[in-house]
Amino acid sequence: MQLLGVKQIDLYQIHWPNPAIPIKETMKAIEKLVDEGKIRYIGVSNFSLNELKEAQSAMSKYDIVSNQVEYNIMVRGIENDLLPFCRKEHITVIAYSPLARGAVFKEKKVYKLLNGLAGKYGKSIAQIALNYLIADGGVVAIPKASDPKHVEEKCRSSGLDQQRRRDEDKAFFMNASLKEEGDKFKRFIPAVLRLLTFYYKIKVRLK
Numbered sequence: 001m002q003l004l005g006v007k008q009i010d011l012y013q014i015h016w017p018n019p020a021i022p023i024k025e026t027m028k029a030i031e032k033l034v035d036e037g038k039i040r041y042i043g044v045s046n047f048s049l050n051e052l053k054e055a056q057s058a059m060s061k062y063d064i065v066s067n068q069v070e071y072n073i074m075v076r077g078i079e080n081d082l083l084p085f086c087r088k089e090h091i092t093v094i095a096y097s098p099l100a101r102g103a104v105f106k107e108k109k110v111y112k113l114l115n116g117l118a119g120k121y122g123k124s125i126a127q128i129a130l131n132y133l134i135a136d137g138g139v140v141a142i143p144k145a146s147d148p149k150h151v152e153e154k155c156r157s158s159g160l161d162q163q164r165r166r167d168e169d170k171a172f173f174m175n176a177s178l179k180e181e182g183d184k185f186k187r188f189i190p191a192v193l194r195l196l197t198f199y200y201k202i203k204v205r206l207k
């Protein structure tokens with residue numbers, strides 16, 4: 001706190017669950033920090049649904065207010081369980097790597113889809129990708145940018161309507177099926193190789 005020049009930390013996040021230390025012990029120690037006035041709110045990071053539930057049940061006085069997890073348009077696993085649970089419990093999801101560490105600008109199919117939506121809504125690719133995460137509430141995104149222009153651009157990521165949201169989901173389902181096509185192609189090559197080997201074996205036998 002001395003280095004930060006603050007008397008109190010607004011949000012103290014446990015960076016990763018530590019299997020070597022019982023979660024109960026950790027949560028008790030953190031609650032003590034709130035009692036002592038050293039921190040205001042308690043958050044966790046990289047906690048799965050079960051780990052979050054366990055941490056919650058170990059708290060006796062305060063609530064867990066946030067869980068910082070990887071969430072971006074290419075990594076959407078939390079939408080199945082963790083995100084609905086956090087919304088229900090009023091635990092803010094802090095989405096880290098919200099631009100997939102820059103991959104949304106590089107991965108061809110994702111770029112193409114986002115670029116199409118960006119043109120349609122007069123927004124940039126970064127704004128479309130970030131808006132997807134924050135549009136329904138309960139999620140804040142913490143993008144990294146070293147370029148000041150990128151920072152400014154991200155500040156205008158909110159305010160797209162539901163139609164965009166539906167289009168985006170559709171676009172992503174399309175992307176998923178394109179990926180499947182790719183996988184089918186990958187399965188197709190070994191099948192052709194097996195067929196050719198079989199053909200040559202027969203040919204050698206017939207000689």
Ligand SMILES: NC(=O)c1ccc[n+]([C@@H]2O[C@H](COP(=O)([O-])OP(=O)(O)OC[C@H]3O[C@@H](n4cnc5c(N)ncnc54)[C@H](OP(=O)(O)O)[C@@H]3O)[C@@H](O)[C@H]2O)c1
Binds near residue numbers: 045095
């Ligand atoms: N809790 C955890 O375990 C954990 C783990 C990883 C990361 N994080 C946190 O997540 C935050 C950010 O995530 P991240 O660094 O992984 O990546 P990110 O925000 O997903 O992506 C950052 C990259 O995207 C580029 N970018 C941003 N806007 C752009 C634009 N408009 N056009 C082109 N490129 C653009 C940036 O380039 P420029 O730099 O050139 O602008 C940078 O290379 C950080 O605060 C980090 O501490 C937390």
